[in-house]
Amino acid sequence: xxxxxxxxxxxxxxxxxxxxxxxxxxxxxxxxxLVFYEMKYDLETSIKxxxxxxxxxxxxxxxxxxxxxxxxxxxxxxxxxxxNIINDDIDGQIHRSLQKLKSxxxxxxxxxxxxxxxxxxxxxxxKFITQMAAIIPPEKWFQTKGDKIIFTGKHxxxxxxxxxxxxxxxxxxxxxxxxxxxxxxxxxxxxxxxxTILPKKIQGILLDKSGRILASNLKILSANEFIQLEKxxxxxxxxxxxxxxxxxxxxxxxxxxxxxxxxxVALESYEKALIPVWKVGIKxxxxxxxxxxxxxxxxxxxxxxxxxxIQKVTNAALDIAKSSDLSRRVEVTGKNETAILANxxxxxxxxxxxxxxxxxxxxxxxxxxxxxxxxxxAQRTEEYRTANQQLQSTIKQLQEAQSQLxxxxxxxxxxxxxxxxxxxxxxxxxxxxxxxxxxxxxxQDLFQLIDSIKTSxxxxxxxxxxxxxxxxxxxxxxxxxxxxxxxxxREIILSLRNFSRLDQAEIxxxxxxxxxxxxxxxxxxxxxxxxxxxxxxQLNRPIPCYAGLVxxxxxxxxxxxxxxxxxxxxxxxxxxxxxxYAVIKxxxxxxxxxxxxxxxxxxxxxxxxxxxxxxxxxxSISYGIIEKxxxxxxxxxxxxxxxxxxxxxxxxxxxxxxxxxG
Amino acid sequence: xxxxxxxxxxFITIQSACAELLVIGHSDIKPFSxxxxxxxxxxxxxxxxxxDGTPVVPINRAANSDIRNQFESKVIKMSKRDIRTYWLKLxxxxxxxxxxxxxxxxxxxxxxxxxxxxxxxxxxxQTTGVNILMRIK
Numbered sequence: 162x163x164x165x166x167x168x169x170x171x172x173x174x175x176x177x178x179x180x181x182x183x184x185x186x187x188x189x190x191x192x193x194x195l196v197f198y199e200m201k202y203d204l205e206t207s208i209k210x211x212x213x214x215x216x217x218x219x220x221x222x223x224x225x226x227x228x229x230x231x232x233x234x235x236x237x238x239x240x241x242x243x244x245n246i247i248n249d250d251i252d253g254q255i256h257r258s259l260q261k262l263k264s265x266x267x268x269x270x271x272x273x274x275x276x277x278x279x280x281x282x283x284x285x286x287x288k289f290i291t292q293m294a295a296i297i298p299p300e301k302w303f304q305t306k307g308d309k310i311i312f313t314g315k316h317x318x319x320x321x322x323x324x325x326x327x328x329x330x331x332x333x334x335x336x337x338x339x340x341x342x343x344x345x346x347x348x349x350x351x352x353x354x355x356x357t358i359l360p361k362k363i364q365g366i367l368l369d370k371s372g373r374i375l376a377s378n379l380k381i382l383s384a385n386e387f388i389q390l391e392k393x394x395x396x397x398x399x400x401x402x403x404x405x406x407x408x409x410x411x412x413x414x415x416x417x418x419x420x421x422x423x424x425x426v427a428l429e430s431y432e433k434a435l436i437p438v439w440k441v442g443i444k445x446x447x448x449x450x451x452x453x454x455x456x457x458x459x460x461x462x463x464x465x466x467x468x469x470x471i472q473k474v475t476n477a478a479l480d481i482a483k484s485s486d487l488s489r490r491v492e493v494t495g496k497n498e499t500a501i502l503a504n505x506x507x508x509x510x511x512x513x514x515x516x517x518x519x520x521x522x523x524x525x526x527x528x529x530x531x532x533x534x535x536x537x538x539a540q541r542t543e544e545y546r547t548a549n550q551q552l553q554s555t556i557k558q559l560q561e562a563q564s565q566l567x568x569x570x571x572x573x574x575x576x577x578x579x580x581x582x583x584x585x586x587x588x589x590x591x592x593x594x595x596x597x598x599x600x601x602x603x604x605q606d607l608f609q610l611i612d613s614i615k616t617s618x619x620x621x622x623x624x625x626x627x628x629x630x631x632x633x634x635x636x637x638x639x640x641x642x643x644x645x646x647x648x649x650x651r652e653i654i655l656s657l658r659n660f661s662r663l664d665q666a667e668i669x670x671x672x673x674x675x676x677x678x679x680x681x682x683x684x685x686x687x688x689x690x691x692x693x694x695x696x697x698x699q700l701n702r703p704i705p706c707y708a709g710l711v712x713x714x715x716x717x718x719x720x721x722x723x724x725x726x727x728x729x730x731x732x733x734x735x736x737x738x739x740x741x742y743a744v745i746k747x748x749x750x751x752x753x754x755x756x757x758x759x760x761x762x763x764x765x766x767x768x769x770x771x772x773x774x775x776x777x778x779x780x781s782i783s784y785g786i787i788e789k790x791x792x793x794x795x796x797x798x799x800x801x802x803x804x805x806x807x808x809x810x811x812x813x814x815x816x817x818x819x820x821x822x823g
Numbered sequence: 824x825x826x827x828x829x830x831x832x833x834f835i836t837i838q839s840a841c842a843e844l845l846v847i848g849h850s851d852i853k854p855f856s857x858x859x860x861x862x863x864x865x866x867x868x869x870x871x872x873x874x875d876g877t878p879v880v881p882i883n884r885a886a887n888s889d890i891r892n893q894f895e896s897k898v899i900k901m902s903k904r905d906i907r908t909y910w911l912k913l914x915x916x917x918x919x920x921x922x923x924x925x926x927x928x929x930x931x932x933x934x935x936x937x938x939x940x941x942x943x944x945x946x947x948x949q950t951t952g953v954n955i956l957m958r959i960k
Contacts, residue, residue: 247933248929252926
C-alpha cells in the first residue's frame with residue numbers, strides 16, 4: 162500500500178516542478194555560458210585586431226625610418242664629394258657635408274665614411290677624425306656583396322659605445338662607377354628603434370631570426386632570452402614564464418631589398434584581457450541566479466496553484482482509502498476541470514458510502530447467521546467426540562477384559578489338563594519309583610547267586626556267551642539311571658502340580674524363591690549349556706498371593722528372558738523386600754527393546770515374535786495378574802544390552818482391595 | 824698707403840699671371856706624353872684616354888680659382904661663359920664635368936693615389952710622387 166503515501170516522490174507536483182526548474186536552470190546555464198563564450202571570443206578577436214593594428218602602426222613607422230635611411234645612404238654614396246675619399250678628405254669637404262646632412266636630416270645617429278681599406282676618412286661627428294681613427298670598425302659593416310646596401314642589426318657601435326643599428330653602402334668614384342673607393346655607414350641608436358617599435362602603450366617583443374629577444378618591454382623577459390619561433394607561428398597564445406599572452410606577430414624580411422629578418426610580436430596578457438569578460442560573467446551569473454530564483458518561485462507557485470485542487474482530491478481519496486471514512490468530501494471552487502473532478506469525486510464517494518452501508522448491513526446479518534451455525538456445529542461435534550471417546554474406551558476395556566478372560570480360561574484349562582496328566586502319571590510313576598530299589602536289591606541278589614554257582618563249566622560257558630561280566634557291571638548302572646530318570650519324572654510332575662496349583666486356587670502364602678526355582682526347573686531344558694542363572698535371594702519369607710497366577714507371571718517373565726537371549730547369556734534373579742513390597746527383579750542380557758516397543762509390550766496381542774509363535778497376551782495377562790494383587794510390574798530396557806522386569810507384590814495382600822482396584 | 828697697396832697688388836698680379844702651370848699625372852702616365860689639345864679634350868671630357876690608350880681621370884680645380892682661370896685660358900681657351908654653356912649641354916647628356924679639388928694638396932694627393940689621374944698645379948708646388956706631363960707657361 163505504498164501508493165497510499167501522499168508524500169510519494171511520484172507526486173504530480175514534483176513531476177512538474179523538477180523538470181520545469183531543471184529545464185529553466187539548464188536554459189539559463191546554457192545562455193549564460195553562450196554569452197560568456199561569445200564575449201570571450203569577441204574580446205579575444207578585438208584584442209587580436211588591436212594587436213594587428215598596433216603591429217601595422219609599428220611596421221609603418223619602422224619601414225618609414227628604414228626606407229628613408231636606405232634612400233638617404235644610397236643618395237649620399239653617390240655624392241661627388243665622396244671622391245675626396247681618395248685624398249683622405251684633406252680639405253674636410255666630406256666632413257662638412259656630413260655635418261650638414263646630419264643637421265639637415267636631424268639624424269640621431271652618425272654618418273661615417275671609410276676608404277676601401279676600411280680606414281675612417283670622415284664622420285658627421287664633431288670629434289676629430291684623428292681621435293676616431295684609432296678605433297677599429299666592426300667587420301660586419303663591410304661585408305657587402307657588390308653594390309648592395311647591407312644592414313647590421315643590434316650591435317655596439319665602437320664610436321659611440323652604444324647599441325646601434327647600421328646601414329652600409331659601398332661608394333664608387335663619381336667618374337667611374339666600377340671603381341670602389343670606400344664605404345658610407347649610417348648608424349642609428351638602438352634606443353630610438355626600441356622607442357619606435359615598443360611604445361609604452363604597447364606590450365611587445367622584437368626578435369631576430371634565431372628567436373633571440375632583441376628588445377622587450379615585458380618585465381618578465383630579459384634581453385638575449387630565446388623564444389621558440391615555431392610556437393609563435395603555430396599558436397595564437399603563448400606562455401612566457403607561467404603567464405599566458407594573446408599575441409600577433411609580424412616578420413620584417415626586408416625593406417627595399419635590404420634583409421632585416423626581424424620579428425615583432427605584440428602581446429596582451431590573457432588574464433588581464435579577460436578581466437572585463439570575468440566581470441561581465443559574474444554580473445550575468447548573478448543576474449541569472451536572481452532570474453532563476455524568481456522564475457523558480459513563479460514555477461513552484463503556478464504549479465502548486467494548478468496541482469493544489471488535484472492534491473485535495475488525492476488527499477480525500479487517500480483518507481478514504483486509509484480510514485474508510487466515506488463522509489469525507491472535497492471542497493469545490495471554480496468551474497474548471499479540477500472543480501468538475503472534485504464534484505464527480507464527491508458524488509462517487511456519496512454513492513459508494515450508500516453501497517458500503519448496505520453491504521455492511523447484509524454482512525452483519527450474514528455474520529450473525531454464521532456465528533449461530535458455527536456454534537451449533539461445534540456443540541454437536543463436541544458431543545459426538547465425547548460419545549466416541551467413551552465408546553472407544555468401552556470397546557478397549559471390553560477387548561482387554563475379553564482377552565484376559567480368554568487367557569484366564571485357557572490357563573485354567575491348561576492347569577486342569579496339567580494337573581490331570583500329572584495325577585495320572587503320578588500313580589504309575591509312584592509304582593516305578595517304589596519298585597526300582599527293590600529291583601536293584603533283587604539283581605544284586607541274583608548276581609551274588611550266579612557268582613556262587615558258576616562252578617559248572619556249562620554254566621560258565623553260558624555266562625560267557627551272554628557276556629555275564631559286562632552284564633554284571635552294566636546292569637547296576639542301568640538301574641541307577643532308571644532310578645534317576647524316575648526321580649526326575651517325579652520332580653517334573655511335582656513341578657507341574659505346583660505350577661497349576663489347582664489345589665491352591667485360594668490365596669496362600671508361598672515362598673517366591675521356591676516358585677522361581679520351580680519355574681526355572683520347568684524351563685531348564687531351554688537354559689542348559691546356554692544361559693547362566695545367577696540368583697540373589699534375599700527375601701526368603703512367605704508372601705500371600707494367588708500362587709498359580711504368580712507362577713504364571715514368573716513363567717512368562719523367565720520364558721521371555723530366555724527368548725531374549727539369542728546365544729549365550731545370563732539371567733540374574735534378585736528377590737528382596739522394599740517398602741512393604743516383595744520385589745522380584747529378573748534381568749537378562751538379551752537383545753533389549755527400544756522405547757517405542759517398551760510402551761506397547763503390556764498391550765494385549767502386541768508381540769515381537771513371528772506369526773504363530775506368540776499370542777501377544779503373556780505380558781498383558783501378567784500385568785493384569787499383578788494389578789489384581791495390588792502390585793506393580795515395571796520394565797526398563799536398552800537395545801542390545803538387556804531388559805529388567807521388576808515385579809512388586811504387596812507383603813500384606815487383601816483380595817478385597819485388589820478386586821476393587823482391579 | 825694706397826700707393827703701396829696698389830704696387831703690391833700689381834706685383835702679385837704680374838707674378839701670378841706670369842707663373843708656370845704644371846700638368847701632373849699619376850705615376851703610371853708617362854712624363855711629357857701629352858699635348859695641349861689632348862689635355863683640353865681630356866678636361867672637356869671629349870676623350871677619356873691619352874693617345875697611347877692610357878685611361879685618364881681629369882681633376883679640375885675650384886671654379887674661379889686663379890689656377891683654374893690660368894688653365895682655362897691657356898689650355899681650354901674658351902670664355903667662361905662658353906665653358907659653362909658647354910658643360911650645361913654635357914650635363915644634359917649625362918656627362919658630368921671632372922672632379923674638382925679645392926686645394927692643391929688635395930689635387931696632388933688624389934693624382935698620387937688614383938691611377939690615370941691628371942691635374943694641374945702651380946709650378947711652385949712639390950711634385951714628388953707624380954709625373955709632370957707638361958709645363959705650360
